[in-house]
Amino acid sequence: MSFETILVETRGAVTLVRLNRPQALNALNSQVLGELITAFAAYDADASQRCLVITGSEKAFAAGADIKEMSTQSFADMYGGNFFAGYDHVTATRKPWIAAVSGFALGGGCELAMMADIIIAAENAKFGQPEIKLGVTPGMGGSQRLVRAIGKAKAMEMCLTGRMMDAAEAERSGLVARVVPTDQLLDEALKLAETIAGMAPLAAIAVKEEVDAAFEMTLKEGVRFERRLFHSLFGSADQKEGMAAFVEKRPGNWTGK
Numbered sequence: 001m002s003f004e005t006i007l008v009e010t011r012g013a014v015t016l017v018r019l020n021r022p023q024a025l026n027a028l029n030s031q032v033l034g035e036l037i038t039a040f041a042a043y044d045a046d047a048s049q050r051c052l053v054i055t056g057s058e059k060a061f062a063a064g065a066d067i068k069e070m071s072t073q074s075f076a077d078m079y080g081g082n083f084f085a086g087y088d089h090v091t092a093t094r095k096p097w098i099a100a101v102s103g104f105a106l107g108g109g110c111e112l113a114m115m116a117d118i119i120i121a122a123e124n125a126k127f128g129q130p131e132i133k134l135g136v137t138p139g140m141g142g143s144q145r146l147v148r149a150i151g152k153a154k155a156m157e158m159c160l161t162g163r164m165m166d167a168a169e170a171e172r173s174g175l176v177a178r179v180v181p182t183d184q185l186l187d188e189a190l191k192l193a194e195t196i197a198g199m200a201p202l203a204a205i206a207v208k209e210e211v212d213a214a215f216e217m218t219l220k221e222g223v224r225f226e227r228r229l230f231h232s233l234f235g236s237a238d239q240k241e242g243m244a245a246f247v248e249k250r251p252g253n254w255t256g257k
């Protein structure tokens with residue numbers, strides 16, 4: 001696979017994706033989206049890969065959707081072309097992925113980070129939904145995922161004013177799992193990814209499905225869904241292996257079966 005706007009490498013069982021449009025602070029244009037869809041689908045399909053980290057540069061995770069690409073578009077272009085719908089392919093990724101955010105995560109950049117299963121932030125990270133300053137609204141899920149992540153009060157304030165939230169506030173508000181020193185962001189994100197990659201693969205997919213279901217289901221439905229997935233894992237070799245490994249005081253040797 002060859003890409004122009006992202007860099008993709010594998011490190012053991014971890015796929016590392018770097019947004020790579022430094023001249024535009026990693027603004028997300030259609031080419032970036034197309035390449036992300038291909039890279040994420042390849043990750044999901046490759047049984048040797050068990051976690052993915054997406055990151056940007058130190059200055060910017062991504063400063064938004066590409067304003068220059070959007071500026072001359074008409075309603076018919078956007079609505080008729082279902083602009084941004086391609087991100088549904090990214091969020092359809094079944095295996096876990098982490099956004100490692102340094103610098104600006106604005107507009108679509110913040111929204112892409114919020115599509116991840118976990119956000120880990122550098123101390124210099126800044127999150128925001130400044131679309132209102134451009135005369136539009138969030139368009140890649142920001143008005144929905146931000147409310148779910150940090151609640152209505154702060155989400156409404158951020159979307160109505162476009163103000164940025166720093167890393168400390170983002171951690172306090174529940175937007176990010178952890179804040180780390182800026183120069184350690186990638187190492188920490190890769191360590192976290194390796195930890196997740198070391199878990200039983202089917203259980204990792206199931207955990208992700210269950211936690212995501214909490215946003216879609218009532219408590220009663222969600223608990224039932226969780227229980228059924230839990231039951232189903234007793235049909236896997238990795239459940240036998242994991243429990244035997246505990247009893248024998250050794251690490252589990254997963255097959256993903």
Ligand code: HXC
Pocket residue numbers: 023024025027028063064065066067068070104106107108109130131134136137138139140
């Ligand atoms: C296209 C962008 C861009 C973007 C930055 N650039 N953000 N190009 N789309 N979203 C480009 C600049 O035009 C500039 O290119 C280069 O990147 C460096 O940016 P500067 O502005 O010179 O850097 P700096 O002064 O450090 O300011 C950083 C910044 C600022 C505060 C992040 O760039 C900024 O405000 N960017 C826009 C943030 C934003 O509004 N994001 C939301 C986008 S809309 P040149 O060629 O001039 O050197 C969105 C919503 C999607 O995401 C859904 C609704 C439609």
